[in-house]
Amino acid sequence: MHKFIYLFIFILTGSSLLLAQSISMSPTRLFFTGNPGEKVAQTVTLQNSSDKDYVFNLNYKDWVREEDGNKVYLDAGSSKTSNASWISTLENTVTVPARSTKEIVVTMQIPANASKSAVTNSMLFFTQLPQQADQARAQNGIGVITLFEVGLHIFYTPMGNNVKSLDITNISEVSKENATNRKVAVSIHNDGNTINDATVEFELTNTDNGKEIKLPAISISMLPDTNQTVQFSLPENISGNFLGVAIIKMAGSNDLRVGEKNFKF
Numbered sequence: 001m002h003k004f005i006y007l008f009i010f011i012l013t014g015s016s017l018l019l020a021q022s023i024s025m026s027p028t029r030l031f032f033t034g035n036p037g038e039k040v041a042q043t044v045t046l047q048n049s050s051d052k053d054y055v056f057n058l059n060y061k062d063w064v065r066e067e068d069g070n071k072v073y074l075d076a077g078s079s080k081t082s083n084a085s086w087i088s089t090l091e092n093t094v095t096v097p098a099r100s101t102k103e104i105v106v107t108m109q110i111p112a113n114a115s116k117s118a119v120t121n122s123m124l125f126f127t128q129l130p131q132q133a134d135q136a137r138a139q140n141g142i143g144v145i146t147l148f149e150v151g152l153h154i155f156y157t158p159m160g161n162n163v164k165s166l167d168i169t170n171i172s173e174v175s176k177e178n179a180t181n182r183k184v185a186v187s188i189h190n191d192g193n194t195i196n197d198a199t200v201e202f203e204l205t206n207t208d209n210g211k212e213i214k215l216p217a218i219s220i221s222m223l224p225d226t227n228q229t230v231q232f233s234l235p236e237n238i239s240g241n242f243l244g245v246a247i248i249k250m251a252g253s254n255d256l257r258v259g260e261k262n263f264k265f
Helices: 132-139
Strands: 006-012 023-026 029-034 039-048 054-065 071-075 087-089 093-096 100-109 120-128 144-158 166-173 183-190 196-206 212-222 227-233 241-250 256-264
Touching: 023 144, 029 039, 029 100, 039 093, 087 120, 093 100, 100 144, 166 241, 166 256, 183 196, 183 212, 183 241, 212 227
Parallel strands: 006 144, 029 144
Antiparallel strands: 023 039, 039 100, 054 071, 054 093, 054 120, 087 100, 120 144, 166 183, 183 227, 196 212, 196 241, 241 256
């Protein structure tokens, strides 16, 4: 009988992260700033609350976010906004023993010729390596090695970049007429010069009877000079004349962006 080893890799990123194997990372985003030629460092912590040791290989990728919000990973150094070559750690492989934490110092060497206005980004991946015990279990017929890949977002913002601004460029219905799953799309442009975390809300008011519909808010994070379209699913069988209002609330700011459009469903 042939024995097969199935390999499952889960890529998990976000503001908080917890793996099924009780490995957690904090933070999951590092925001660097500094002047050209300067060296800066921050620390990320991996916590292992399980009864087994974990070993991770460290490697770098670039990434861009498409207009629909989907993230695309690229080879390190291939993106025009890449800072992967600026990043280093003391070790390329780290071990997190059972019931312990491991601090990893992430150092950024800002090039002397770095732009004084361009925001850059990359991703540092921690890829779990299989240990002898894992391989032995697979060889004994269990047949599964479960590995995890954890992504750490890395951003660099020049010292003078402090303008937070988002612009609503369009509000429109994107679903076909009489579709059962109707959607409204809100298009947004980051016209500031720094990374912008925000919450997008969308409300509908029936202009015939005054009834209000508030849809679940959607969180976004945008790099400067990028576009993103957020889609809101409308209630089934919606009918009538409505005023749609999009509201963008930017993190760390009391400034709002509001856009309106009339709809007939």
